[in-house]
Amino acid sequence: MILKLRSLIPFILSGILALTTQSCFDGDDYDFDKLSEKVNWTPNMIVPAGYGTYSLWYLLNQHEENPADQVIIMDEEGMLHIKYTEADIFSYSVDEVLNFPNQSSIDLSYDLPDYTIGIPYTALPAFGSQTDQIQIVTGNTDVMLYELDLGANIQFQLSNPLNTEVDIHISIPNGTQAGSSINQTYTLAPNVNNQVENLDLTNLNLLFNTPHTTNNDIDITFDVDIKDNASHIISGSGDLEINLTVQNIVFQLAKGDFGKQVITLDAGSFDMNVDFWDDIEGDYQFVDPRINLSMENSVGVPFQINANITGYASDGNMASLNPDALQPNYPKEVSLANPFTIDPITEVITYDTNNSQIAAVMALPPSDRLEYFGNIALNPDGATPATPTNPNIISSNSAINVDIEIDVPLDFTASNLVLRDTINDIDISDTDKIMNAAVVIVTENGYPLEVNIDKIFFTDEAYNVIDEISDNDVIDAASVFTSGTNIGEVDPASIKEVEHQIQLSQSQIKNLNLTRNLIINASVSTQNNDVPVKLKGAYELKFTISVQAQIDLNN
Incomplete structure (x- = not known):
């Protein structure tokens, strides 16, 4: 989702690392006069670190070669969703409703x-x-x-x-x-x-x-x-x-x-396989997450689902769906084609923010697992009583099977959403040749997300911090419409080119020699007066990242 924006962060530093691999260069290859206004010293070298145009759809699915592995999908209107399905999450068969033990003589x-x-x-x-x-x-x-x-x-x-x-x-x-x-x-x-x-x-x-x-x-x-x-x-x-x-x-x-029976459903768990959930912490809230229970039911008995789902985050925090009890539809007629079967009916039961605590579950996020459990109550209170003219009916092949689909439209608000990434096995030498260095980032951000690189920590092999870079407002968000039919969508008129610099101090340049890992802390937030933003696959981020340096040509 949005948090794979962290994959851009290593570009910012890759140019700096590339400088240390240059044993010699031809100054005639660079037009330094064009760069003189970008920093307060005169660079004599520029290394391109990254450039491109990334649609949000590509950025979120670039690592999923098999479409079946994608948990991010795009609907007909271009809106992005997290979607996950699990078959047969709940089921029960006829012998749990009606069975005949050995009869006594x-x-x-x-x-x-x-x-x-x-x-x-x-x-x-x-x-x-x-x-x-x-x-x-x-x-x-x-x-x-x-x-x-x-x-x-x-x-x-x-x-x-x-x-x-x-x-x-x-x-x-x-x-x-x-x-x-x-x-x-x-x-x-x-x-x-x-x-x-x-x-x-x-x-x-x-x-x-x-x-x-x-x-x-x-x-x-x-x-x-x-x-x-x-x-x-x-x-x-x-x-x-x-x-x-x-x-x-x-x-x-x-x-x-068939009486007021309570059938215990088999418990289980699953992982939604949303990779970026392992790398974030902070506050965000989805506007319209949904859990759809797709039911195929050939048990002609009124029933009530008393089921729950509890989400667990990787840090141990948990939240439960706590849905309202629901009484779905059920078949009431025997098939005319075969007097011993009941035509199944299909129905989708939806848990949303109106009848459950799904927003709290998805905001954990449930990065570790989701556990499900519960029961089905036959002939619950409030159901139409069975009579000879309106009986409960069941056939030998009757069953209820329930598949689950979790659908989370990427329509949300976020604040102080912290992202972390680590670049390992860094081996930098000859930093004494670098007199000054700066990263210059030029972006045209069509995403409604503001990304800040809060800290870049330089660490040794044991991950002890040697130095750090502090910065803000690296990638500015595009604004969204705050009213009207397009509320939450990006206002194209707000997209503009923005240039930003991160200048390294002398001590930071020197400490690159000792650096073996880089730990990057970034944050994502949505602005627009708390209007939820809608992520669409066509949104684009255009950027160029370069490292400008002043090299001691005599060293």
């Missing part, structure tokens, strides 16, 4: 008269049907089911106390299989114990008993038909025993009230 019995002494077959009374209830257990005790499409099977263990075969007819009154009623007959052998039978319930549709409760009961009906035998005498004592277990439940679509 259920013991039932069909009452038979006591035929211990035997009874002629022709004297048997008529037997009526018997209806019992099966409870479908879910993984959450607050789930109330209205309707369920599923695949399953019921395993029966059937015991017959009579000395003759018995046909048992089984039906599920409120269930259909591929649109047909569910009816199955099993023939029990005489005096059999735990005869095993399986009822295949592929493509089963179940309507649960009303009034609906969290017991999630369905009816199952039994009819018996006692068969005649060779003796025509029916004997036996006890009831027809029915043990059943619902197995292998694989649901395809569920409607109901």
